[in-house]
Amino acid sequence: MSLHETVFGDRVHIGFFGRRNAGKSSVVNAVTGQNLAVVSGVPGTTTDPVQKAMELLPMGPVLIIDTPGIDDEGALGALRVQKTRQVLNKTDVAVLVVDATVGKSAADEELIALFREQGIPFLVAYNKCDLLFGQPETREGERAVFLSARHRINIDVLKESIAALSAPEEARPIVGDLLQRGDLAVLVTPIDSAAPKGRLILPQQQTIRDVLDSGACAVVVKETELSHILSCLAQKPRIVITDSQAFAQVAAVVPKDISLTSFSILFARHKGDLAQAVRGAAALESMQDGDTILISEGCTHHRQCDDIGSVKLPHWIRAHTGKELHFAFTSGMEFPEDLSPYRLIVHCGGCMLNPRQMRYRQKCAAAQGIPMTNYGVLIAHMQGILPRTLAPFPAAAAALTAGRA
Numbered sequence: 001m002s003l004h005e006t007v008f009g010d011r012v013h014i015g016f017f018g019r020r021n022a023g024k025s026s027v028v029n030a031v032t033g034q035n036l037a038v039v040s041g042v043p044g045t046t047t048d049p050v051q052k053a054m055e056l057l058p059m060g061p062v063l064i065i066d067t068p069g070i071d072d073e074g075a076l077g078a079l080r081v082q083k084t085r086q087v088l089n090k091t092d093v094a095v096l097v098v099d100a101t102v103g104k105s106a107a108d109e110e111l112i113a114l115f116r117e118q119g120i121p122f123l124v125a126y127n128k129c130d131l132l133f134g135q136p137e138t139r140e141g142e143r144a145v146f147l148s149a150r151h152r153i154n155i156d157v158l159k160e161s162i163a164a165l166s167a168p169e170e171a172r173p174i175v176g177d178l179l180q181r182g183d184l185a186v187l188v189t190p191i192d193s194a195a196p197k198g199r200l201i202l203p204q205q206q207t208i209r210d211v212l213d214s215g216a217c218a219v220v221v222k223e224t225e226l227s228h229i230l231s232c233l234a235q236k237p238r239i240v241i242t243d244s245q246a247f248a249q250v251a252a253v254v255p256k257d258i259s260l261t262s263f264s265i266l267f268a269r270h271k272g273d274l275a276q277a278v279r280g281a282a283a284l285e286s287m288q289d290g291d292t293i294l295i296s297e298g299c300t301h302h303r304q305c306d307d308i309g310s311v312k313l314p315h316w317i318r319a320h321t322g323k324e325l326h327f328a329f330t331s332g333m334e335f336p337e338d339l340s341p342y343r344l345i346v347h348c349g350g351c352m353l354n355p356r357q358m359r360y361r362q363k364c365a366a367a368q369g370i371p372m373t374n375y376g377v378l379i380a381h382m383q384g385i386l387p388r389t390l391a392p393f394p395a396a397a398a399a400l401t402a403g404r405a
């Protein structure tokens with residue numbers, strides 16, 4: 001996976017919505033300082049979502065998404081709502097662009113209702129204020145910014161406000177909350193045939209960064225050197241984090257009084273709801289002949305996920321359950337609205353999805369009562385290592401016993 005792709009899922013996704021001609025594309029261009037999107041006085045200029053990954057201060061890495069304008073006639077229409085929802089599924093922060101000379105319409109209110117429904121923080125950008133005497137009326141409690149894209153007025157205020165809204169999503173820890181300054185974390189990273197030669201894969205790099213940021217020390221070893229290194233350490237490690245594939249070997253070497261978990265478990269928690277994934281894994285035990293399992297991937301081109309998802313997982317699952325099961329597959333942005341044909345959903349780790357997208361998919365499954373787990377958690381379950389890897393996470397470990405009951 002290229003450097004550009006790897007950081008995609010961690011970018012703050014900022015979506016710009018609103019009526020046709022409100023000036024969404026103009027605001028996007030002003031915010032980015034680039035002529036990213038075509039601007040014109042003709043309503044309906046932007047016909048498909050346009051997205052661009054970039055560095056944007058004060059946020060850092062972001063993905064900017066300009067969307068087609070909605071109809072002036074009020075009701076959004078089924079297709080518009082569906083398209084808007086698709087963008088909303090991956091939106092961390094929504095900016096509703098309103099033409100200040102016209103004010104908010106019924107369609108704008110519908111958009112606000114959609115933001116609320118999906119729990120997306122949003123603000124209202126009243127654009128074209130250069131044409132206005134005084135300020136437009138706003139609803140109490142509404143986060144509003146008054147600006148002019150054309151004259152570059154208050155664009156900085158808009159950026160600051162977006163940054164303020166996007167902050168909480170950024171705070172999700174990988175492992176930092178389990179560590180204290182001066183702690184030692186041992187990371188076990190086998191030679192990975194899927195990793196580019198000479199590199200560590202993204203979850204490993206990000207975990208190391210997180211360990212360092214918490215003031216702890218990361219010791220990185222292969223499973224073959226682990227035993228020797230453990231015996232050399234003067235300080236007892238706070239935690240050992242291993243690649244799931246080496247778990248059996250690592251578990252045999254790490255003393256029982258040292259926490260042991262896997263990169264997959266850390267990332268299931270970092271990206272989504274770990275407890276739900278744990279309950280989902282337990283559902284594997286109640287599969288019946290003829291049931292269909294949906295295997296879903298966040299990207300279309302990650303060779304390792306593809307191989308695990310399409311070949312290894314079905315094989316392991318059939319062997320583990322001994323049942324005649326059917327498998328369905330989806331990848332990329334497609335995720336079925338109707339999940340009722342499936343008895344279980346197994347999702348990839350979602351390195352290409354942002355946390356909101358991942359959690360949204362989990363929410364869809366929960367709402368329809370379909371168990372959902374992920375690759376790493378399910379593999380850990382089938383290997384019988386889930387209880388030990390969950391020990392550092394009491395809340396998720398409770399889901400383990402709840403699932404059994």
Ligand SMILES: Nc1nc2c(ncn2[C@@H]2O[C@H](COP(=O)(O)OP(=O)(O)OP(=O)(O)O)[C@@H](O)[C@H]2O)c(=O)[nH]1
Pocket residue numbers: 018019020021022023024025026027038039040041042043044045046047067068069070127128129130131147148149150151
């Ligand atoms: N006076 C004034 N005009 C603006 C401002 N921002 C945008 N416009 C004008 O409004 C018109 C529509 O701008 P766009 O940015 O294309 O609007 P849009 O919301 O992307 O429109 P669609 O893509 O058709 O949905 C253009 O003629 C812009 O020049 C502003 O701050 N002040």
Ligand SMILES: [Mg+2]
Pocket residue numbers: 024025026037038039045046066067068069
């Ligand atoms: Mg546009």
